[in-house]
Amino acid sequence: MTDPVTSADLELIQRIIPHRYPFLLVDKVRDIKEGKSAVGIKNVTFNEPHFQGHFPGAPIMPGVTIVEAMAQTAAVMVGAHLGLADKNMLVYFMSIDGCKFRRKVVPGDVLELHVEVTKERRKIYKFRGEAFVEGELAAEAEFTAMMDLPQE
Secondary structure, three states: OOOOOOOEOHHHHHHHOOOOOOOOOOOEEEEEEOOOEEEEEEEOOOOOHHHHOOOOOOOOOOHHHHHHHHHHHHHHHHHHHOOOOOOOOEEEEEEEEEEEEOOOOOOOOEEEEEEEEEEEEOOEEEEEEEEEEOOEEEEEEEEEEEEEOOOO
């Protein structure tokens, strides 16, 4: 029996989820606990394409990309736990609930994305996510996603 995966670097992340630049929004995932919770890390940099227009002279990370980064963290957590590297898993949002934004996220920030599974049924997972910058809550949401593997 192999040891459980407790972290994912960029190389493993890309083997689990299909996202690529400019839409890969998580740099690493750590503290993966039995597919139940994990912490994603997103280094926010000025050269990301959304900052050209959101907003000129006052760059702010769009809230939807913060939620997407939480979802990518959740997908990596589940995929790592289930051994889905190189399996071409796709992940689809089904719902986003109770989403709130508490502070701006700007270039230079390090976003910590705390996610946990709240419910699981077959390929459907419900998660709770919180995004922090320097310990301060920046965003929170509950979201549901379907993990889809191609037929073998």
